[in-house]
Amino acid sequence: xxxxxxxxxxxxxxxxxxxxxxxxxxxxxxxxxxxxxxxxxxxxxxxxxxxxxxxxxxxxxxxxxxxxxxxxxxxxxxxxxxxxxxxxxxxxxxxxxxxxxxxxxxxxxxxxx
Amino acid sequence: xxxxxxxxxxxxxxxxxxxxxxxxxxxxxxxxxxxxxxxxxxxxxxxxxxxxxxxxxxxxxxxxxxxxxxxxxxxxxxxxxxxxxxxxxxxxxxxxxxxxxxxxxxxxxxxxx
Numbered sequence: 001x002x003x004x005x006x007x008x009x010x011x012x013x014x015x016x017x018x019x020x021x022x023x024x025x026x027x028x029x030x031x032x033x034x035x036x037x038x039x040x041x042x043x044x045x046x047x048x049x050x051x052x053x054x055x056x057x058x059x060x061x062x063x064x065x066x067x068x069x070x071x072x073x074x075x076x077x078x079x080x081x082x083x084x085x086x087x088x089x090x091x092x093x094x095x096x097x098x099x100x101x102x103x104x105x106x107x108x109x110x111x112x113x
Numbered sequence: 114x115x116x117x118x119x120x121x122x123x124x125x126x127x128x129x130x131x132x133x134x135x136x137x138x139x140x141x142x143x144x145x146x147x148x149x150x151x152x153x154x155x156x157x158x159x160x161x162x163x164x165x166x167x168x169x170x171x172x173x174x175x176x177x178x179x180x181x182x183x184x185x186x187x188x189x190x191x192x193x194x195x196x197x198x199x200x201x202x203x204x205x206x207x208x209x210x211x212x213x214x215x216x217x218x219x220x221x222x223x224x225x226x
Contacts, residue, residue: 031212042117042203042217043156050212088156092211099144099163099209105155 002027004089004104012110016078021107023089024071030092032072033101034063037086079111116140119204119218126225132191134221136204144207145187146171146215147179149200156203162187163209194225 005024013019023032031050035043047056049065049072056063060083062075076083086106093100120135138145146161148171158171160179168179176198180188187206191198204218 033212033214035215040220040222042205042220043215044217045214048212048214090215099207100146100158100161101207101215103156105153 002029002091002093002102004091004102006087006089006104006107008107009105010108010110012112013079015080015111015113018075018077019079019109020073020075021087021109022071022073023104025091026070028069030069032065032069033090034072034074035088035090037088037106039085043086043088076109079109081111081113084109084111117204117206117216117218119202119221121221122219124221124223126191126194126223128195128225130191130194130225132194132223132225134189134191134202134204134223136187136189136218137185138187138204138206138216139185140206140216141184142206142216143184143209145181146205146207147177147187147189148203148205149173149198150203150220151200159189196225199223199225 007022033048034046037043047063052069053067054065060077064073086108088106089104090101117138126132147159148156162168162181178190202221205215207213207215
């Protein structure tokens with residue numbers, strides 16, 4: 001079973017602060033994705049990282065895929081209340097089950113104005 | 114605008130009732146999924162389907178069944194609803210490719226009383 005561990009589970013910060021959340025596994029993933037879920041809604045894709053060591057930026061969000069493709073991080077610069085939500089990482093099962101995704105349990109972020 | 118649409122946003126059912134949750138996608142995706150989401154437990158896969166009339170059990174299939182008679186529609190059935198099936202239910206679809214995005218519906222908040 002390919003498990004994804006996310007940390008921290010909860011994070012409450014003031015507007016303007018920086019933060020980093022982590023997604024770790026003992027398994028190698030061919031790609032990893034980050035989703036954000038707002039209360040009462042389904043998750044929405046933020047980014048997909050495919051290459052080991054890859055860094056992608058989405059405005060104030062920076063995503064990194066570990067060199068060994070076993071971990072990923074999401075860094076938010078100058079957090080805003082609109083960043084509040086549940087951040088989930090996900091990766092495809094290997095081999096024949098690649099149409100399935102496994103999800104971490106998520107990091108619940110609250111940004112206080 | 115691509116869409117996954119779930120038939121109900123909120124449902125309240127009585128213990129023992131048979132419950133149908135419907136999901137429709139308009140992206141011609143091969144794969145469709147049903148998850149339940151509970152605090153602290155993350156997204157857990159109930160069932161998925163990789164083709165019409167094909168289905169596979171996920172991590173927690175007990176008490177549930179599914180139907181996929183048409184490519185665009187995937188139904189989740191609670192044969193005899195119980196209070197421990199009170200949860201948020203999320204439908205998703207995606208293509209069969211390691212980096213493809215999962216598109217989620219808005220979720221159905223089911224309460225069994």
